[in-house]
Structures are given as C-alpha cells and as structure tokens.
Amino acid sequence: MNDTSTRSIAETAELTGLTAHTLRYYERIGLLDPVDRGPDGRRRFRDADLAWLGFLTRLRVTGMPIRDMRKFAELRRAGDVTTPARLELLSRHRDTVRRRITDLADCLDALDSKIDHYRTLITSTTSRS
C-alpha cells in the first residue's frame, strides 16, 4: 500500500490531528461518508476526505455540536440542491461564533481588570515590606 494519492488511517490521524479511534468514530456516526477500502479491507483516505476533515475540525473548534455537523454532512450527501440549506446552517453558525467571540472578549476585559487589581495588591504589599 504505497498509493501516493491515498493515506492509511494512521497517516490521516497524523495529518488531521485526530486519533484513528476518532476517525472511525466519525465514520460510524455519519460525519464521514464510508471511507474507501484497500484490497486488504483497510481504510484509504482520499484528498477529499482530508479536506472534509479539515472543515469538520473548524466546525468543531468553533463549537458546533456534532448533531449539526451530521446535519451538514447529510445535506452534502443529498447533493447540490441542498446548497441553500447548507448556507443557512453555516450562516447561523457564524453568527453564533461571532457572539461567542464578543462574549469571550468581554469576559477577557473583566479578567484583565481583576488581574490589574491583583497586581496592585501585590505591588503595594511588596513596597511596604
């Protein structure tokens, strides 16, 4: 198995940062279409699989629940006619992510204030001793 255009599960795990276990899990729950198999019955991941995994990873990093990713994968399988639905799903998710970012930024400001406060405490204590 030295086909340069496909990769074993170990190579794919390495490239995607996922574990082999997770890759099988993703296929099992329908996030991945059934992956091609070599003559020995082992999985061979194609470039398209890698690209799709990269996209899934971005969705996951941005906190999309797996059930929504499955919905997206399902739409994709259903073909071009679902493009508007996919756009809709993605747009909603983007809005969620934006809100998440501003929430984080707001909390970060509060954290910074708290940190400044602690620094002040330490500095005044230190100078007094």
Add this chain to the structure above:
Amino acid sequence: MNDTSTRSIAETAELTGLTAHTLRYYERIGLLDPVDRGPDGRRRFRDADLAWLGFLTRLRVTGMPIRDMRKFAELRRAGDVTTPARLELLSRHRDTVRRRITDLADCLDALDSKIDHYRTLITSTTSRS
C-alpha cells in the same frame, strides 16, 4: 425572611442565571464557601456570594475547567498570602482565553470564505435558471 441584604436560593438563581440545583452543586464541590443559613436552615446568599458567583460565571464562560476554579476558590480561602498564586492562575487563564479568541477568529475567517463560496454558487445557479 425579607432581609434585604440576603437572598433565597430562588432569588439568587434568578439573579445569577444559574439554577438552584447548580448553586447547591457549586457549594457541595467547594466552589462556594458554605452559604449562610437563615433560622429555618435555608440558604441566605449575601452580596459577596453574588459577586463571587459572577466571577465564577466569567471563568466558566471563558472555559476554565471546574477543577481550576476549585483551585482558585481554595487559594482564596487560604487568605491574602495566596494573592501571587491567584494572579498566576488568572494570568495563565487569560493567555488561554486570548489564544482561544484568535483560534475562533481564524476559523471564522475560514467559515466566511466558505459562506462566500456557497453564495457564489447559489447566485450563479439562480441567474442561470
């Protein structure tokens, strides 16, 4: 029980956005110091409890694991001498949050590209039909 300076668990839940269950849970696991009780044995939350809960909520929103919050609570109980340690913990967390925000922003850019791509597809399809 109409003490204006303390609140029942229901009022506290309302004010913090947490449930009464969660408030008891937080106390149980040591995120909250044992809450004062009224003469009837029920919890009475003081202003300081509210402020602390607000802070905890910010830590939670920014994804701090409960075990770290417990660590922080423990340091706080140990008094002023732990100020440097708390500052350290908080500073580390802030760095984590910053990284998280940039990660999200990067993913958001990728999502935006994907969305633009989908929009292009739809527009060209629509104009052709």
Add this chain to the structure above:
DNA sequence: GTATGAATTAGAGCGCGCTCGAACGCAAGC
C-alpha cells in the same frame, strides 16, 4: 388541621464527545 409551595439532602442519571479494551485478521520480516 390541611393543602400548598419552597426549601433541604443524598445520590442517581444524563448528554456530549470521545476513548479505550478485547478479540481478531492479515502481511511482512526474521
């Protein structure tokens, strides 16, 4: 005095997203 409603406790259960274990298959290298 009885019904209602808010609180209490201890402990079980849940949804999520993996993560791991067991038992097995198969091919290559010694």
Add this chain to the structure above:
DNA sequence: GCTTGCGTTCGAGCGCGCTCTAATTCATAC
C-alpha cells in the same frame, strides 16, 4: 512458522458539568 505491527469491529467506559429524583421538612394560607 512465529513474532511484530497495523489494522479491523463491537461495545463498554469515561470525564465533564451539570440535572434530576425521591423523600422529607417546614412555614404560610385557607
């Protein structure tokens, strides 16, 4: 031919952060 290593499947288990149930207590309203 036997070990090594990488893969397979099925299904159980786990860590997290709650979330809920059951049984009980107590104060107030009627």
